[in-house]
Amino acid sequence: MDILYKIFVEPFVFMGEAPDLLLQTLWEGLVSGVLYALIALGFVLIFKASGVFNFAQGIMVVFSALILVGLHEKGVPALLALILAVGAMLLLAVTVERVVLRPLVNQPDIILFMATFGLTYFLIGLGELIFGGNPKEMITGALLLPHGTTEVEMFGGLVRFQHLDIAAAVIASIMIGVLAVFFSKTRIGRALRAVADSHKAALSVGISLNQIWVIVWFASGIVALVAGIMWGARSGVSFSLQIIALKALPVLILGGFTSIPGAIVGGLIVGVGEKLGEFYWGPLVGGGVETWLAYVIALLFLLYRPQGLFGEKIIERI
């Protein structure tokens, strides 16, 4: 009975006793949740338009951030380095479309998936070749990102808001909002959804698949760059950063691989869920809950709701 009490009662009692700590935990979860959502969005865009699960999304986060920091190290002003990093993402999108997608069009999905594996290791090699393998500091100061902390007194305690976290949440939210509107309300957005539904029909109304692919890969590249800056600012820019992209997988399973709102809500659930799990239930198992909780949630979803939160129920006619 003692263990049941510890799991089902004690954490909630604790939450009620110290709402300031709860709020702090929720806030931290929210910030990482928004960043997860941003990374997941990068996957969703590419998956919707070309049916490819882009394994290279994680390395794109690292690679874009590396270009930014590496150029700045070599004496390029921050703003110019940022523009060049955006340019590099455009170049990457065009190259991927030309060299990888176009020759492999109409091949089975698994082949395209393997091609993104190849792309991943190519980008790792290229990144190390140009900028070396050592971790780097994100140039937060030069990019005019705020630093410092605001402490707000509420619920009889202090809740700390790091300015960088606030900036990250705001920028990521704006980014997600703009992308969501762009891809649901505009001509290019309509074309993207059209391509996602039927390649054949999209071609027949004059939509160029090649152009759409470049656009979604570029959009995913921008998303990766923003995620790289924000995440790099918290934990440095190194190749191990690509692991966080794997956190987008449970987010996608929760939200559905093709749903933009799904990616947002899924990201928030995973972010908040793992922080709460770590803080309130972590001590029961000796901590470390944060690293695996998201995957367990995803597993439960796969068992009981495989189409995700926003996917349509899968009913197959035989």
Add this chain to the structure above:
Amino acid sequence: MRAPDNPVAAKGDVLLAVDNVSLGFGGVKALSDVSFDIRKGEIRAIIGPNGAGKTSMLNCINGFYYPTEGRITFKGVKRPKMRPYEAARGGIARTFQNVALFKSMSTLDNIMAGRSLKMKANFFWQLFRHGPAMTEEVEHRRLVEEIIDFLEIQHIRRIPVGRLPYGLQKRVELGRALAMEPDLLLLDEPMAGMNLEEKEDMSRFILEVNQQFGTTIALIEHDMGVVMDLSDRVVVLEYGRKIADGTPDMVKRDQRVIDAYLGVAH
């Protein structure tokens, strides 16, 4: 019967010419040495038994397949390898045998998608949905609403087309093709799987499109009654070869056509 008996006296100039086109997939020859033309303003039917190469022919015309031999000239311009979106840009619209719609999108969005090529507002304005992008959206919406009225599908404007019955899906697909304001409209079995009433509606739409907007139409159809009523000229394919070409009356009396459809005693 609308067509004159003399095949040479067909309407207008040549809009599209198919010259000695062959198409092979590995060892299989889908088309061999087919030549015919489509003239401005006419309704041209392509008929033939199953597997005769009719859909392959349409796929060559709108760039899904590249002919292995021969050439296709459209509006006087010969393109050796025309991509589908280039064909669309040049003014060729089409529908598909098994309906290819954007199933999760509404009727309205499907038909709006047909306007993709005509919309020009740049990326920047689109991003913020203001200025030129907004005016443009409104303008195109008006034309799309006209098409919706014309096809009598007002009641299903907001419904995702995946949920519509087959006959209505075919009509939405026609609407999407019309939204492209094409010079040449390719219809692959526009009446397949329809009941009599739906067929009559569809025939009426096809005739009206042809007469009111002067759109040139090439259609594949199995219902001989429909073909004979609608078309000005008919080309008949069998095993990838052309076996007859002319007015419906001529084709109907052609011994090779009769043999192809009824079989010959050997």
